[in-house]
Amino acid sequence: MNIIKVNDTQMGGKEAFKIVKDDIENGAKVLGLATGSSPITLYNEMTSSDIDFSNMTSVNLDEYVGLEPTNEQSYHYFMNEHLFNKKPFKNSYVPDGSNPDAEAATKAYDKIIEENPIDLQILGIGRNGHIGFNEPGSPFDGTTRKVGLTESTIEANTRFFEDEKDVPRFAYSMGIGSIMKAKKIILLAYGENKADAIAATVDGPVTEDCPASALQNHPDVTIIVDEAAASKLK
Numbered sequence: 136m137n138i139i140k141v142n143d144t145q146m147g148g149k150e151a152f153k154i155v156k157d158d159i160e161n162g163a164k165v166l167g168l169a170t171g172s173s174p175i176t177l178y179n180e181m182t183s184s185d186i187d188f189s190n191m192t193s194v195n196l197d198e199y200v201g202l203e204p205t206n207e208q209s210y211h212y213f214m215n216e217h218l219f220n221k222k223p224f225k226n227s228y229v230p231d232g233s234n235p236d237a238e239a240a241t242k243a244y245d246k247i248i249e250e251n252p253i254d255l256q257i258l259g260i261g262r263n264g265h266i267g268f269n270e271p272g273s274p275f276d277g278t279t280r281k282v283g284l285t286e287s288t289i290e291a292n293t294r295f296f297e298d299e300k301d302v303p304r305f306a307y308s309m310g311i312g313s314i315m316k317a318k319k320i321i322l323l324a325y326g327e328n329k330a331d332a333i334a335a336t337v338d339g340p341v342t343e344d345c346p347a348s349a350l351q352n353h354p355d356v357t358i359i360v361d362e363a364a365a366s367k368l369k
C-alpha cells in the first residue's frame with residue numbers, strides 16, 4: 136500500500152487528481168466513484184480541469200434503498216451536484232435505490248460492473264472501516280447486495296438529514312469482491328475520526344471486522360490521508 140500524507144483536503148484532492156489524470160492519460164475508461172465528503176475536493180479538481188469525460192463511464196459504489204434519484208439526500212443527486220452536471224460522462228451508473236426489488240436491482244448492477252470493468256476505484260472509509268456500504272462482517276468475495284446500515288453509520292450520516300429517523304436503514308452496495316477487481320484503488324481519509332479505521336486498514340490483520348483491511352491484498356492501492364487520519368499508523 137502506498138501512503139501519501141497531505142496537509143489538508145485541498146492537497147488530498149490535488150494528489151488524488153494527479154493519479155486520476157495520469158490513469159486516464161494511460162487509457163483508463165471506467166472510474167469507480169464514491170460519495171461522502173472525502174472525495175469532494177477531488178471532484179472539484181476534476182470539474183475545474185480540462186479533462187473531457189464524455190467518452191468515459193462511471194460506476195458508483197452505493198445508493199440508499201428507498202430514495203429516488205431526485206431526492207436531495209440520494210447519492211444520485213450528490214453525484215449530479217458534485218460532478219456529473221459539470222462534467223458529464225458517456226454513462227454514469229448508480230445502483231437504483233428506487234427499485235424495491237433487491238434481487239433485480241443488485242443483479243442488474245452486477246451486470247453493469249461486469250460489462251464495465253473498473254480501471255480506477257475511488258473510496259472513502261467509514262469510521263468502522265466500511266467501504267461503500269460494506270459494513271464489518273461483509274464477505275470479502277461479495278458482489279452487489281442489499282445491506283443494513285450499522286448504528287455508527289446511521290449516526291455519522293445523520294448530519295445530511297433533517298432527522299435521524301429520516302436516514303435510510305438499507306442501501307444497495309457494490310461488494311468487496313467487486314471493489315477488489317478494480318485495477319487501481321485510491322482511498323481518501325481525513326480527520327481524527329478516521330484514525331482508528333486507517334490504522335486497522337493498514338497495520339491491522341486482514342479481517343472482515345475491518346472491511347477496508349481487504350485492500351492489503353490488492354496490488355495497487357494508494358491511501359491519501361491527512362495528519363489526523365494518519366495519527367494512529369505505526
Ligand SMILES: N[C@@H]1[C@@H](O)[C@H](O)[C@@H](COP(=O)(O)O)O[C@@H]1O
Pocket residue numbers: 169170171172173174196197258259260261265266267268288
Ligand atoms: N457509503 C458512504 C461511504 O462510501 C463513505 O466512504 C463514508 C464516509 O464518508 P465521509 O467521506 O463523508 O466521511 O460514508 C458513507 O457511508
